[in-house]
Amino acid sequence: MKLYFSVASPYSRLMRIIIRQFNIAVDELEINPFDNDSDFLQVNPLAKVPCLVLPNQQALFDSEVIARYLDQEFAHSRLFTAEPYWSQQQFFALLKGCLDIAVQLRQEQMRAELGVESLFFKQRFEQAILRSMPVIEAKLSTFESLMPASKMLLVCLLEYLDFRHQQLNWRQLAPNCCKWLHQHNGDSCYIETQPSSH
Ligand SMILES: N[C@@H](CCC(=O)N[C@@H](CS)C(=O)NCC(=O)O)C(=O)O
Structure with a gap:
């Protein structure tokens, strides 16, 4: 998997924290979303980071969708579970x-x-x-x-x-x-x- 991120972005940071906490194998690709890099725009027409590209090339955004995906696949669905x-x-x-x-x-x-x-x-x-x-x-x-x-x-x-x-x-x-x-x-x-x- 590949994560487009920027170090200033707090949404990207949430992804990178989850990736580290659960040792998820992800290539992190640092970009500036305002550069409008063409590869990046192909995967996220909104031109916002973070964006996760899955091995089958499917792109996931925004941060909450990515977080819920990583949670389900790698964190035993514990990240978004608590009472009440x-x-x-x-x-x-x-x-x-x-x-x-x-x-x-x-x-x-x-x-x-x-x-x-x-x-x-x-x-x-x-x-x-x-x-x-x-x-x-x-x-x-x-x-x-x-x-x-x-x-x-x-x-x-x-x-x-x-x-x-x-x-x-x-x-x-x-x-x-x-x-x-x-x-x-x-x-x-x-x-x-x-x-x-x-
Ligand atoms: N709702 C999005 C917001 C993402 C977002 O706004 N990212 C900012 C960086 S913090 C960005 O890429 N901005 C570029 C732009 O607004 O064109 C998410 O949760 O992922």
Whole structure:
């Protein structure tokens, strides 16, 4: 299998954490999705990473589809299983939604570099993240144990906020998430996949 990824992408990071945690044989191919490489566009017309290409050449995207595929094939379907079931699924959706907005906010930074930033959307995205952090903090404490996929995604989210949006100072709004992060981001699969912008 082949994974198209970028080191700055938090969605790609989730894939790379799963791949490491379960020792899945995957060739990781680093790309910049904005380069519009023709081989990449052939497998994912959306031009977004991550994208997994299976041995039969079938391409899988987006990150949640790939994660659920890897879970079923290589992780005994444990990654998305925890009780209470719907609360755990909802929490995953909350984290993913917050990450989507953090990535949109990053795109506003890129637009600012092009001189076409929208203050309205920048503030809207920032406010959504700032509203979500205390909700994530409160919900986190309600689970006896967190669904494994959510644990991985929460590390990806919090460290992406540190990487791209330090000005938001999420630790002030979610001090228990900060403690939680220190207890959960030390494994090699997290350290090896930390975001960078090289
Ligand atoms: N919903 C997609 C989002 C993927 C995504 O937005 N990836 C970003 C990098 S973090 C990307 O490839 N952006 C390129 C673009 O927007 O053209 C997923 O979960 O995989």
